[in-house]
Amino acid sequence: MKLETLAMTSVLLGSCQFVMNANDIYNSDRWKSYKFSYVLLGLGASLSWTLYQFNKGGLNYSVAYSSLGLFLYLYILHKLLSNLPNKEPTSDRSNH
Numbered sequence: 287m288k289l290e291t292l293a294m295t296s297v298l299l300g301s302c303q304f305v306m307n308a309n310d311i312y313n314s315d316r317w318k319s320y321k322f323s324y325v326l327l328g329l330g331a332s333l334s335w336t337l338y339q340f341n342k343g344g345l346n347y348s349v350a351y352s353s354l355g356l357f358l359y360l361y362i363l364h365k366l367l368s369n370l371p372n373k374e375p376t377s378d379r380s381n382h
Contacts, residue, residue, distance in 0.1 A: 293347045293348075294347060296347075296351075297347040297348075297350060297351045300351055300354075301350075301351065301354055304354045304355065304358055307358065308358055308361065311358075311361070311362060311365070312361075317362050317365040317366065318369075320362050320366065322363075322366060325359055325362050325363050325366065326363075328355070328359040329356065329359045329360065329363065332352055332353075332355040332356035332359055333356055335352045335355075336349055336352040336353050336356055339352060
């Protein structure tokens with residue numbers, strides 16, 4: 287088996303796993319179990335790994351795979367931020 291075929295197969299299998307996780311997060315409340323610190327660390331790791339792979343070898347399987355992780359973490363961060371408790375501004379004058 288050629289190494290490129292192995293790389294393509296690995297990326298395909300990992301991509302399927304990412305899609306299944308993204309679908310699970312989209313259709314359930316599973317995203318609520320993620321902490322901001324975990325998501326931010328994942329974003330940093332995925333971004334740095336994507337940039338490293340791109341600079342090392344251009345657009346390749348590794349860049350595509352790590353980009354999927356980056357987008358998944360961005361989606362989870364979006365869900366976390368858009369579901370923060372809404373704090374209504376209070377006015378001290380209403381108590382007078």
